[in-house]
Amino acid sequence: DNKQTNEIKEKATLTISAAISLTDALEEMKPIFEKEHDVELTFNLGGSGKLAQQIQQGAPVDVFISANQDWMDILEHEKLIQSDTRKDITGNKIAFISSKKTNLSIDSLEEIDQLDSVKQIAVGNPETVPAGKYTEQFLTSLNKWDELQDKLILAKDVRQVLTYVETGNADVGFVYESDAKTSNQVNILFTADTTLHDPIVYPAAVMSDTEHEDLAKDFLRFLESDQAQDILKSYGFNK
Amino acid sequence: MDEMNLSPLWLSFKTAIIATIIVFIVAVFLARVLSRRSFPGKSVIEAIFLLPLVLPPTVVGFGLLILFGKNGPIGKVLIEWFNIQIVFSWYAVIIAAIVVSFPLMYQSASAAFQGYDAHLEYAAYTMGASKWRVFWTISFPLAWPGLLAGLVLTFARALGEFGATLMLAGYIPGITDTIPLAIYFAVESGNMKMATFWVIIIVVLGFSAILWLNWWSKRHMMDHSNNKKA
Amino acid sequence: MDEMNLSPLWLSFKTAIIATIIVFIVAVFLARVLSRRSFPGKSVIEAIFLLPLVLPPTVVGFGLLILFGKNGPIGKVLIEWFNIQIVFSWYAVIIAAIVVSFPLMYQSASAAFQGYDAHLEYAAYTMGASKWRVFWTISFPLAWPGLLAGLVLTFARALGEFGATLMLAGYIPGITDTIPLAIYFAVESGNMKMATFWVIIIVVLGFSAILWLNWWSKRHMMDHSNNKKA
Amino acid sequence: MLDINIYKKLSHFDLHVQLKAQQERIVLFGPSGSGKTTVLNCIAGILHPDEGHIRLKEQTFFDSNDKRKKPTPIQKRKIGYLFQDYALFPHMTVEQNIAYGMKDPAIVKELLDVVGIKHLLKTYPSNISGGEKQRVALVRALATKPNALLLDEPFSALDDQTRCECQDELLRIHNMWRIPMIIVTHHLGEARKLGQRILKINDGTLIQE
Amino acid sequence: MLDINIYKKLSHFDLHVQLKAQQERIVLFGPSGSGKTTVLNCIAGILHPDEGHIRLKEQTFFDSNDKRKKPTPIQKRKIGYLFQDYALFPHMTVEQNIAYGMKDPAIVKELLDVVGIKHLLKTYPSNISGGEKQRVALVRALATKPNALLLDEPFSALDDQTRCECQDELLRIHNMWRIPMIIVTHHLGEARKLGQRILKINDGTLIQE
Numbered sequence A: 001d002n003k004q005t006n007e008i009k010e011k012a013t014l015t016i017s018a019a020i021s022l023t024d025a026l027e028e029m030k031p032i033f034e035k036e037h038d039v040e041l042t043f044n045l046g047g048s049g050k051l052a053q054q055i056q057q058g059a060p061v062d063v064f065i066s067a068n069q070d071w072m073d074i075l076e077h078e079k080l081i082q083s084d085t086r087k088d089i090t091g092n093k094i095a096f097i098s099s100k101k102t103n104l105s106i107d108s109l110e111e112i113d114q115l116d117s118v119k120q121i122a123v124g125n126p127e128t129v130p131a132g133k134y135t136e137q138f139l140t141s142l143n144k145w146d147e148l149q150d151k152l153i154l155a156k157d158v159r160q161v162l163t164y165v166e167t168g169n170a171d172v173g174f175v176y177e178s179d180a181k182t183s184n185q186v187n188i189l190f191t192a193d194t195t196l197h198d199p200i201v202y203p204a205a206v207m208s209d210t211e212h213e214d215l216a217k218d219f220l221r222f223l224e225s226d227q228a229q230d231i232l233k234s235y236g237f238n239k
Numbered sequence B, C: 001m002d003e004m005n006l007s008p009l010w011l012s013f014k015t016a017i018i019a020t021i022i023v024f025i026v027a028v029f030l031a032r033v034l035s036r037r038s039f040p041g042k043s044v045i046e047a048i049f050l051l052p053l054v055l056p057p058t059v060v061g062f063g064l065l066i067l068f069g070k071n072g073p074i075g076k077v078l079i080e081w082f083n084i085q086i087v088f089s090w091y092a093v094i095i096a097a098i099v100v101s102f103p104l105m106y107q108s109a110s111a112a113f114q115g116y117d118a119h120l121e122y123a124a125y126t127m128g129a130s131k132w133r134v135f136w137t138i139s140f141p142l143a144w145p146g147l148l149a150g151l152v153l154t155f156a157r158a159l160g161e162f163g164a165t166l167m168l169a170g171y172i173p174g175i176t177d178t179i180p181l182a183i184y185f186a187v188e189s190g191n192m193k194m195a196t197f198w199v200i201i202i203v204v205l206g207f208s209a210i211l212w213l214n215w216w217s218k219r220h221m222m223d224h225s226n227n228k229k230a
Numbered sequence D, E: 001m002l003d004i005n006i007y008k009k010l011s012h013f014d015l016h017v018q019l020k021a022q023q024e025r026i027v028l029f030g031p032s033g034s035g036k037t038t039v040l041n042c043i044a045g046i047l048h049p050d051e052g053h054i055r056l057k058e059q060t061f062f063d064s065n066d067k068r069k070k071p072t073p074i075q076k077r078k079i080g081y082l083f084q085d086y087a088l089f090p091h092m093t094v095e096q097n098i099a100y101g102m103k104d105p106a107i108v109k110e111l112l113d114v115v116g117i118k119h120l121l122k123t124y125p126s127n128i129s130g131g132e133k134q135r136v137a138l139v140r141a142l143a144t145k146p147n148a149l150l151l152d153e154p155f156s157a158l159d160d161q162t163r164c165e166c167q168d169e170l171l172r173i174h175n176m177w178r179i180p181m182i183i184v185t186h187h188l189g190e191a192r193k194l195g196q197r198i199l200k201i202n203d204g205t206l207i208q209e
């Protein structure tokens, strides 16, 4: 009896493990959704791989938003997510950036051959960083990847790429467009043609063992709403 | 920086202190028990204690996640018997801090207990003092300089712990967001002002704690050595 | 696991050893100079030495990047004068390992030099020994148990260093891919076999080094204390 | 009352000491390195004989024939011991050193006056002279009001006058307490003055006088 | 040859010692705590007087009137010192202890025989008796062939026979080297035997005999 009243009083808490690049957008959505649903949102942010591993080890998560399909596939294969709830909620582009301080003049894909003149190129490790994987595909389709091997600095995440470019230690780098927009010290020289790499999508799904299934599904629905999509766009995400 | 949430400060402070106390007690006890003993395999045990230092914190975190996760051998028991969920909770933050700082305290304490003249303990025994009393009144104060060094290292390491915490405790604002995690996420989201703010806070916090510890030690534990040169 | 590249093993080994040697020399020297002196601000200096321990390694790495980067105050000079590029090179790996493990050695050494009877040094001086000789033949061996503890901590920490290395050195296969970096990327990419392989390698490497160090110390530095109980 | 029979291999000779003492003062007298300190250490429980037994009053501290019995730990033997090298606690003041095992504050008060270290109570052992240390160690050993007393060259660092006062005080205390005392000394006059029985030891073997 | 004038405030009295010594043996004789060890420490350079001077041969070790001059460091004074608490190096064998500052191996060889510690050469100081330690410290101090010798109660832990042999040896060495020696002792017989001059000290002040 006593227990019940307690449960009613306590607001439900929805734990959302989300790719770290979505941090700012999610923070902006948080109060809106919380108000509509009388729920508290808790974000657990990190690299998609780390988040997936936490889920594999039984971390109490309700919703997972990954920055790539691979980890979502693994979780789906292990039946840790509800397959029917899986949706691609947004997307991103690969941006080619340089420091504002340099006067590099690669303004378009056609001038990419000038990359030969730069010394160091920062890119996410393609084996672990989705943005790196897409960059690899992009450069491979231009037949540049192998040629540039010796100049590549592999970073553990997109943020590290940004840091290298911001501090001038790498001349140029490849990051998500959304990441590039968080920094006011880099220029986006151009964005990669989306046809030259796999589509960059952010799949989301409700966990199999969630205790708040309805709320979780509401949250996924909310992510697809115009309001949420506008917020995502303002941070550089595009479906 | 508009809406400054100070919870990481309090959380980090609380965590570092509690972890330091627990590590201190356990490591000093183990070091004392093992320091004057020699048996085959002792070196191996001591090397195992150093594991969390050799492995990158993320890997330590991964190991802890496997142990304390819902399906892990320890995590399972804790949930079934006590309904305590470790992952993503404050317990996880504490556990991570304890595990990574333990080797520092153990090594320091172990050296400290070898450093003084065992004869003095015998002298205390002849005066009828119990083992417990001899430990507290003779061994402990004589080993103190080394123990203090270990304490300082332990506190600093617990305060700065990041990799294992992130893995085991996740980054959950208000619950597991210690200062190092706050710095990391501020950097990740490009908020350099926020990052700098937290770096300053953690440095000030670490410094004050360490300076206080040194001051306290000089006052209460080492007054005899101050007099030495008088 | 098909095409196993063993370069991280050699790189980590080399880095840990060189970093340990450098840290040992510098920290022991500084600790000795400061341990028997007291001046205002000494505590503050010692607290600064602890900074790399309090700050998360990534932040330390960020700081090093600012210092040693192409446009950093030190990095610039090195490039212009000596044409040495630190960032993304093996130097970066070494520097990161040195910086993060320094506090461990300093604290241990500092405690060790306070731990023995200074009278014995005077006795050596009356026999005409120079400062240098007294240091090597008296102070150093008497402080050895604490120095050994510091050495073990330093080596383990240098071997396990990850965050600052990754930031300053990047991940460049064959040049800066130490074992901890290899483990990290294996874990991140879900290649658990590879991760386990490297974890085993680093544990074996760390253990062998530490066991060897303990064995060597027992043989060459502590033979007198073995005899104590005879 | 005190009954010991010690056999112990040392590096250069074997120690073989057998003695029984009532409530008397026994002086152990012998050249340097003859095994005197080793005997005291065995009685106190810091070392153990290879063979033999050690008994005080009804208690058996050590008995090599009784395999089940472990040696009584030092702290249960109630034996006062003035160490040859004093073994003062460096982190405690003279006062704290003396108070550490103190059972009889009255005795201590008297002693402090007689042996002349009252003015040093608040000082640390590293800041007092050799003879002062020795006197502190003496008071500390007596303060525990032990069942037996072992004194290893208790007055070797004292000048004749101080030594004489300390000896007299020791005799007075013995008259009061009536406990077995074993006193090690090199000083023949001292041996004659303090010993009700003098045992000579040489290379580990007793030569009754 | 040795010319000292020391003024130093101690906690319970002031030390004021003035003495000149040619190549002679001076005994410093006085009650426990009277400042004997402090005098030796000042000469050796371990402590410094508040005022006064210390000179040996042509060298000035300390002079409070000469503000520019820093006290000569211990290791440049060439003064042999047997510490009251021996100060043997615990991590070195007896042999290594003696070899540490050895200048005169011939003397050492003779000494080892006479004082009877030859069989202990490979042993560590923690494993030898009190009197044995004292003799090691004596040999160690003499081995350096110093310009002056300070002995702080050099024979206090020795039995009469060993003591006598050691005293004779010391006299023989003094005859050979002809250096100033300052010997602290409490033993009147020893003072008479060793001292060409006996200086009594009490509460820090000399009383010429």
Ligand SMILES: Nc1ncnc2c1ncn2[C@@H]1O[C@H](COP(=O)(O)OP(=O)(O)OP(=O)(O)O)[C@@H](O)[C@H]1O
Residues within 6 Å of the ligand: C230, D010, D011, D012, D031, D032, D033, D034, D035, D036, D037, D038, D039, D084, E126, E127, E128, E129, E130, E131, E132, E157
């Ligand atoms: N800790 C030890 N380990 C091994 N041997 C020792 C130890 N202490 C002393 N010895 C040896 O045992 C013998 C007896 O030593 P002990 O200390 O009992 O002599 P002692 O009669 O007290 O001499 P002293 O009058 O010089 O103090 C000596 O030969 C000495 O070298």
Ligand SMILES: Nc1ncnc2c1ncn2[C@@H]1O[C@H](COP(=O)(O)OP(=O)(O)OP(=O)(O)O)[C@@H](O)[C@H]1O
Residues within 6 Å of the ligand: B228, B230, D126, D127, D128, D129, D130, D131, D132, D157, E010, E011, E012, E030, E031, E032, E033, E034, E035, E036, E037, E038, E039, E084
């Ligand atoms: N390290 C020190 N610091 C301060 N005071 C000291 C120190 N050592 C000794 N004293 C004090 O100085 C005085 C003289 O001490 P000193 O050691 O010179 O005496 P001593 O004549 O050698 O006596 P003993 O024969 O007992 O060794 C004593 O009152 C003592 O308490």
Ligand code: MOO
Residues within 6 Å of the ligand: A019, A020, A021, A046, A047, A048, A049, A066, A067, A068, A129, A130, A131, A157, A158
């Ligand atoms: O946070 Mo991610 O998974 O590196 O885009």
Ligand SMILES: [Mg+2]
Residues within 6 Å of the ligand: D036, D037, D038, D084, D152, E129, E130, E131
């Ligand atoms: Mg003895």
Ligand SMILES: [Mg+2]
Residues within 6 Å of the ligand: D129, D130, D131, E036, E037, E038, E084, E152
């Ligand atoms: Mg003295």
